[in-house]
Amino acid sequence: MDALETRRPTVVVDGLEVEYRSFASGKAAADRPSLLRRQRGVRVVHALKGVSFRVDEGESIGVIGHNGSGKSTLMRAIAGLQSPAAGAVYASARPALLGVNAALIPDLSGDKNITLGGLALGLTPEEVEAAREEIVEFSGLAEFIDLPMKTYSSGMQARLRFSIAMARHHQILLVDEALAVGDKEFRAKSEQRIRDMRDQASTVFLVSHSMSSIRDTCTRVLWIDHGELRMDGEPKAVVKAYNASR
Numbered sequence: 001m002d003a004l005e006t007r008r009p010t011v012v013v014d015g016l017e018v019e020y021r022s023f024a025s026g027k028a029a030a031d032r033p034s035l036l037r038r039q040r041g042v043r044v045v046h047a048l049k050g051v052s053f054r055v056d057e058g059e060s061i062g063v064i065g066h067n068g069s070g071k072s073t074l075m076r077a078i079a080g081l082q083s084p085a086a087g088a089v090y091a092s093a094r095p096a097l098l099g100v101n102a103a104l105i106p107d108l109s110g111d112k113n114i115t116l117g118g119l120a121l122g123l124t125p126e127e128v129e130a131a132r133e134e135i136v137e138f139s140g141l142a143e144f145i146d147l148p149m150k151t152y153s154s155g156m157q158a159r160l161r162f163s164i165a166m167a168r169h170h171q172i173l174l175v176d177e178a179l180a181v182g183d184k185e186f187r188a189k190s191e192q193r194i195r196d197m198r199d200q201a202s203t204v205f206l207v208s209h210s211m212s213s214i215r216d217t218c219t220r221v222l223w224i225d226h227g228e229l230r231m232d233g234e235p236k237a238v239v240k241a242y243n244a245s246r
């Protein structure tokens with residue numbers, strides 16, 4: 001049998017379109033009569049315009065593109081948090097989105113947030129206890145773990161979130177820029193963890209503006225440009241083309 005035929009698809013994105021509608025405000029909108037404002041003030045942003053690709057188990061997919069190109073929207077749509085205006089997303093398991101904005105409670109200590117985050121991920125209280133030491137160690141925050149999370153820097157908060165999320169095996173993991181805020185040492189550790197997950201046949205999506213993270217971690221790269229899939233291929237080639245376009 002051909003090697004391609006033995007690979008199992010984990011995520012299929014088919015003609016995905018996403019639109020955001022929002023009301024304009026400010027002087028231009030205020031100058032118009034209210035009825036017109038409602039009609040004319042609606043802004044429609046076509047954030048994804050017919051994106052299609054298929055991902056197989058064991059692939060780690062880098063997602064790159066300029067600010068506002070639609071990368072986070074794509075992650076949210078794959079996670080099921082954003083409904084498509086057209087097209088569809090199919091996944092072999094429930095994708096877990098790890099973003100810098102994942103909800104933990106700032107007033108609670110890092111330690112209490114480990115409990116909260118672990119339970120939110122679907123771990124049992126016993127599994128949270130079993131994982132606690134490793135989470136604290138991976139985060140490198142042992143001396144701060146009893147302090148409220150709001151006293152942490154954004155990098156420290158991101159480290160804790162990433163460490164909690166990694167306590168559970170995910171068949172499909174979406175990482176949106178979480179690595180960018182950690183320091184160099186933590187980034188190297190996190191990238192290794194992502195490679196390990198890939199070796200365990202999980203599928204990882206990594207959104208990043210760091211081309212070195214993308215090259216070191218991913219087996220394939222999607223370049224999203226103005227809501228369209230501009231290039232899909234081998235990391236070195238896609239990163240080179242992207243850099244040349246800037």
Ligand SMILES: Nc1ncnc2c1ncn2[C@@H]1O[C@H](COP(=O)(O)OP(=O)(O)OP(=O)(O)O)[C@@H](O)[C@H]1O
Pocket residue numbers: 020021022045047065066067068069070071072073074
């Ligand atoms: N909630 C929203 N309401 C209206 N427009 C939105 C919303 N979220 C995103 N957009 C718009 O959709 C487009 C794509 O945004 P998205 O956040 O997916 O881009 P991105 O590639 O992740 O950007 P960045 O690299 O800056 O994080 C942008 O034009 C943005 O302004």
